[in-house]
Amino acid sequence: MYMTTVGLHYRRAHASLFLSGEYVPLKVEGTKKKHVCAFARIYEDRAVVAIVPVLLRGLCRETESFPFDPNLWEDTWVIVPSWRPASCYQNLLTGEILSSTETEGKQSLRLAEILGSCPVALLERMT
Secondary structure: OOOHHHHHHHHHHHHHHHHHHHHEEEEOOOOOHHEEEEEEEOOOOOOOOEEEEEEHHHHHHHHOOOOOOOOHOOOOOEEEOOOOOOOEHHHHHHHEEEEEEEEOEEEEEOOOOOOOOOOOOEEEEOO
């Protein structure tokens, strides 16, 4: 319920981002990339990113740790829509602030940081 409420409130407050914004599938890299679905909505200078783990049964078979343990995600990262280095994103579900880093010439966020405290993420680009 909480995730749905936060998402719908954000959508209502930023209607143009969802009505006129472009849907952009995001590239995920690393050893656990097949276990992540990530996409963004981008409109003008605003962006919001949704990240969800998928194929959890297979992921849980690979480890005995809780599926959302930050160590589970190892070296996996998602390329995020950023126009400048060290762009900040706020996780709307947890309030955490994450800074992108450069990976292979593009701005990225590590899944261990994104999903370390909540099983899904809704990230608003702040800078």
